[in-house]
Amino acid sequence: MLHLPRLTSLALTIAVVIGAPLARAAEPARLAATTTTAPAPATAPVDPAKAPLPLDELRTFAEVMDRIKAAYVEPVDDKTLLENAIKGMLSNLDPHSAYLGPEDFQELQESTSGEFGGLGIEVGVEDGFIKVVSPIDDTPASKAGIEAGDLIVKINGQPTRGQTMTEAVDKMRGKVGEKITLTLVRSGGTPFDVTLARAIVQVKSVKAQMLEDGYGYIRITQFQVKTGEEVSKALAKLRKDNGKKLNGLVLDLRNNPGGVLQAAVEVVDHFISSGLIVYTKGRIANSELRFSATGHDESDSVPLVVLINGGSASASEIVAGALQDHKRGVLMGTDSFGKGSVQTVLPLANDRALKITTALYYTPNGRSIQAQGIVPDVEVRQGKLTNDQDDENFKEADLQGHLGNGNGGADRPSAKNPIGKAKARPQDGDFQLSQALSLLKGLSVTRNK
Structure with a gap:
């Protein structure tokens, strides 16, 4: 994820x-009273959370919203405008x-x-196809026999070629218990379908x-x-x-x-x-x-x-x-x-x-x-x-007829298995x-x- x-x-x-x-999370902090050079009447500390609403700014906000609704090239509903305003805030x-x-x-x-409702598959993208990187143990995917390297060519009959990984993952996730059919290709073979029920997956x-x-x-x-x-x-x-x-x-x-x-x-x-x-x-x-x-x-x-x-x-x-x-x-x-x-x-x-x-x-x-x-x-x-x-280099212990170690230790010839293997x-x-x-x-x- x-x-x-x-x-x-x-x-x-x-x-x-x-x-x-x-209400608890938004509990305001008390501000200390400010000092000035000129005498000022004794007043309680100003709490920003309880200050009067800025009416001029609210009027401007309402005016901007009204102008957008009236003049924007396409119709925009109040809900969209208000949600966008909150996001900007x-x-x-x-x-x-x-x-x-x-x-x-x-x-x-x-x-x-x-935890989420899904199939239990880690996926990637290869040559435009969604590829199984690894099935997660004890999930619907592993129990259904899905293997690393399988290509997911369809999800519920819809081709995946050209889809982003995010789009494919969103389609495979969903309500627990709902069934989903994946069309897979394994090792270049014939496509086959696997139907699974989504379950709670723990990552x-x-x-x-x-x-x-x-x-x-x-x-x-x-x-x-x-x-x-x-x-x-x-x-x-x-x-x-x-x-x-x-x-x-x-x-x-x-x-x-x-x-x-x-x-x-x-x-x-x-x-x-x-x-x-x-x-x-x-x-x-x-x-x-x-x-x-x-x-x-x-x-x-x-x-x-x-x-x-x-x-x-x-x-x-x-x-x-x-x-x-x-x-x-x-x-x-x-x-x-x-x-x-x-x-x-x-x-x-x-x-x-x-x-x-x-x-x-x-x-x-x-x-x-x-x-x-x-x-x-x-x-x-x-x-x-x-x-x-350097394993191809011979050592003394590789030479035929070499003397044994004076303390009786075992010979240490060059490695039998090269590092790369x-x-x-x-x-x-x-x-x-x-x-x-x-x-x-x-x-x-x-x-x-």
């Missing part, structure tokens, strides 16, 4: 309050405040919850695996409601797979656009045992928040490298900044995006909502990241990683990740001396 362009701006949201009462505040119509509001809720935001013996890798693609729980499970799985305490761990936050504030707090809580994680400051009372560790460090204090880049924003920066301030890990990569503002989602009538900036957040040391970003401890820019294959690992083509792994190995060597 995150790869869709339409969701990019929504995914940057840190949804602090979903479903908060509008929000969009001109800052880049992240917005008016959400029913569709946008639903997509925001899906992106933060990780995991955390991926974990071992890079090498002793060194684990956790990637967070977005901060959803269940991300903290998923990181906890990932740490437990890596310990189990390794069979003992890890020597090091890479936490990958690159190109993670953010998400739910509470999820970011929970992730940091898995890596530190005490102290402040993040705090927010705004004008209204419920925007003053402080989040601290609960003492449930699940990482065993394993050496940690955190990868960030210019696509790491919002909640990603909260995690990176907190771990950096606590000196819990080494930040590596390039400067992060620099979105240090908090958006609160305020539901309205008719399935609409306001997404409005209500606060700025600060790292434990009081740093505001807004428009500056997080600077990594070690700057490593991404580059193409290639392996020099070995099983691909995430770090093999990822320069930043390979550098993170090298740093962890160096930390392990110095720690054990």
Whole structure:
């Protein structure tokens, strides 16, 4: 879901309050009385929220609306004009405040919850066709036998060639329980139909695996409601797979656009045992928040490298900044995006909502990241990683009749399997990740001396 362009701006949201009462969220802040050089009558502080409506501006607004309706080249109804006015009111505040119509509001809720009604297919576009990248486990798509590489040539009888990925995804999503027919082509064969019923699909935001013996890798693609729980499970799985305490761990936050504030707090809580994680400051009372560790460090204090880049924003920066301030890990990569503002989602009538900036957040040391970003401890820019294959060179142990090792150790001839034919690992083509792994190995060597 995150790869869709339409969701990019929504995914940057840190949804602090979903479903908060509008009256409470809009509670005005009291302003201090101003001082003047000339004596002034004693008056109560002016509350902007209770000030009289600006009648002149309202008259101008009504006049503009009336002129548009009368003179615009095509008829425009009142609803369209008023909705456009509301959108303009929000969009001109800052880049992240917005008016959400029913569709946008639903997509925001899906992106933060990780649940939606669909088939469970990750798709891409190839030669103008919609191609299955991967079916998600335990979804209608995987149960129906849809495979990676299948081309979706029709959706409910309508050809997909020339459609954008967004258009195709919108058609495959829908009401849970409704049936949909996909026409597929597999390996250039004859088209065949598969009929599926939409179901609730849960998209995991955390991926974990071992890079090498002793060194684990956790990637967070977005901060959803269940991300903290998923990181906890990932740490437990890596310990189990390794069979003992890890020597090091890479936490990958690159190109993670953010998400739910509470999820970011929970992730940091898995890596530190005490102290402040993040705090927010705004004008209204419920925007003053402080989040601290609960003492449930699940990482065993394993050496940690955190990868960030210019696509790491919002909640990603909260995690990176907190771990950096606590000196819990080494930040590596390039400067992060620099979105240090908090958006609160305020539901309205008719399935609409306001997404409005209500606060700025600060790292434990009081740093505001807004428009500056997080600077990594070690700057490593991404580059193409290639392996020099020297396996064809003979070594002493390859020579016939060579002497054995004087201490009785086993011979070490040249590698039997060239690097290019070995099983691909995430770090093999990822320069930043390979550098993170090298740093962890160096930390392990110095720690054990």
